[in-house]
Amino acid sequence: MATGRTHRPATRSRGIPEATVARLPLYLRALTALSERSVPTVSSEELAAAAGVNSAKLRKDFSYLGSYGTRGVGYDVEYLVYQISRELGLTQDWPVVIVGIGNLGAALANYGGFASRGFRVAALIDADPAMAGKPVAGMPVQHTDELEKIISENGVSIGVIATPAGAAQQVSERLIAAGVTSILNFAPTVLSVPEGVDVRKVDLSIELQILAFHEQRKAGEGAAAAAEAAGGESAALPLPQPAATRAPATAAAPPRKSGPEGDVPAVMPA
């Protein structure tokens, strides 16, 4: 059951636009790097370049947070780091559980930039009894039976799902019932969650398919555009040949519309 939606309906939480929120971590990372190099101030232009956006966008983004810059000078790096951290809620430490300790879960557990950036891995959880007790990233894996206890004892409100697709919905339900209200989902499924729960998804094959779409387009028509502005270190891009440049070797004739007999090409074997 639960026909609920997946992303909360863009509530424009307090005034800061979603698009801006999504870029704050980027700015924060760039600022942290500057801070480590003891750079005292940056201009919007410099910071924007470091974060990979344009400066008008960055200035507008910052304007939602307040007036933290100095005209004619730029932004104080340390001060901005603090303000953005606070805005993102990183001045407190968020305990996080990772459910599903396969290759991916282990990779996530080992990910360094975790603890350092406002998050703490409270537990690693897996359904396989054989995994229980085994140390991953210096931490014993715990069995799914303990899930509810772990969540409530540690006050966990953010869960990461790295299970197979089939288990994800059920895991999310248990997490939510136990008190989790934000989920980062690596499993390739749409999660149905009640209102008030945030879900973000990370999906390899979706990303690849989006890239494939643009690749196809490049190969198709203006295959010149790629080489065009190739200034820099790359000498003469050899214009890649993606297997067949644009001849669908699979799939013979596209079935004519409204003919659901069944002789349709078997794209997508499963």
Next chain:
Amino acid sequence: MATGRTHRPATRSRGIPEATVARLPLYLRALTALSERSVPTVSSEELAAAAGVNSAKLRKDFSYLGSYGTRGVGYDVEYLVYQISRELGLTQDWPVVIVGIGNLGAALANYGGFASRGFRVAALIDADPAMAGKPVAGMPVQHTDELEKIISENGVSIGVIATPAGAAQQVSERLIAAGVTSILNFAPTVLSVPEGVDVRKVDLSIELQILAFHEQRKAGEGAAAAAEAAGGESAALPLPQPAATRAPATAAAPPRKSGPEGDVPAVMPA
């Protein structure tokens, strides 16, 4: 020196809006599931629910592809699978290389939904000589020295970067010089690439920080909203206590603006 941007400037490739392109894989996945259950047709309403979007959006998205539905009936599942696959360029097989075979790279290599969905792992590449020859996901890891040869011999145009952040820029340059024009970047860095090259990034800590932002907001004000529509199996959400409900235990007094002396709170240890 490449001051280039990261995402291509939303070229509205051929007419299909980016936002629509980003959802096509979602529809495709839902349709594939229906196809496996031999469901012959779906309404926009049903399919939208399965994909986690609303039906108006779905219909508008499909309208960019053409008129593939039948009024009063719905969409023919097989036919739509074919059309979307074709639109995404999945009727051909894209060879892909994965660079950086650590935990994450291995996880990606083992990801099943790879081969089945229009992509083929052409090679696994790692800089560590000790890895060379070792089989991962039934495939020998090859050394970075071979990168250029692998790319050109296999006509690879899509590369996946799963290296540490420090190596990512350089790897991307080599990939691009060798002919890659689309990159999926898992390393937490902004890549500078020449125009014509597409980069998509997947970044754990950015996603977590976005979730933290919304979490903080929930905890702050209307902490009631979460419990509100909690219909279903979850009995009485216990309103999680995220460490400190809203008291920045770290960071004492926010440094006053334009005071770059250095007594700024040490948020973000690194």
Next chain:
DNA sequence: GGTTGTGAACATATTCACAGCA
């Protein structure tokens, strides 16, 4: 009757361009 396809209305996001201030 039921469902698609789509203009029109609305909402969000980006970019421009410049006034205002250090």
Next chain:
DNA sequence: TGCTGTGAATATGTTCACAACC
């Protein structure tokens, strides 16, 4: 003079609501 902060202009995305059609 140099840079921020922001209104206004534009572009993109979403939703509504209904005519067209099966």
